[in-house]
């Protein structure tokens with residue numbers, strides 16, 4: 001199934017997407033929960049998911065929202081999780097995580113986070129304050145959405161705790177990422193985590209064999225297969241859940257492949273009006289415009 005949150009008229013809804021018909025069918029019986037998607041995920045795993053029972057709308061007529069409005073915690077992200085990207089980042093001079101040894105390929109997953117206010121929908125603008133607009137970068141990534149609650153999850157059981165997958169752009173202000181050592185500020189600007197276009201349930205795809213591509217203004221910048229992750233999804237879930245309980249609706253961004261802006265010499269940063277499109281086979285695509293604002 002492909003489940004989306006969307007705005008139609010004045011209201012926000014949950015709906016089931018039919019790609020072949022390019023339609024979305026409202027799930028009117030969805031819980032009036034502050035985050036309907038999280039309530040839906042909990043019911044789906046209990047085998048009592050509400051069925052699409054409302055209006056059938058053309059996908060083009062609705063505004064897709066971030067699939068999860070407010071996860072229980074920050075969006076969990078993995079850094080330097082594709083070999084070539086780890087090397088390009090270490091070379092770039094923006095990598096405050098590399099330490100004195102300047103180690104490019106990490107021994108253990110590098111885990112950081114983005115604040116929930118960074119979440120945005122599949123077609124929303126990425127809004128950049130002018131003062132922070134000199135080093136904006138893109139990172140196309142596979143997003144994992146947690147279904148079943150758990151702590152200390154063994155890698156072998158990890159997929160039992162996954163509800164589904166979505167496309168993410170882990171947008172970043174590189175200057176902030178480097179200046180503050182910790183990456184939180186450079187990663188957490190409002191709208192800097194476009195996600196979508198919907199969540200595809202785990203039974204519909206093989207997350208370890210998905211083609212990921214990212215274009216800027218139509219120019220292909222990133223292309224990789226999720227099978228090339230240094231730390232795979234079960235390893236990431238085992239690592240993160242050893243420290244914290246994962247809850248339904250929690251989001252993990254699995255890392256980005258080579259081809260980000262700072263991988264070029266000179267860097268190809270994003271500017272006002274640029275359009276970033278990230279596509280993952282079997283899921284769909286998100287496309288977001290950079291909009292620089294004065295404050």
Ligand code: MG
Pocket residue numbers: 077078079139141170253255256
């Ligand atoms: Mg990233």
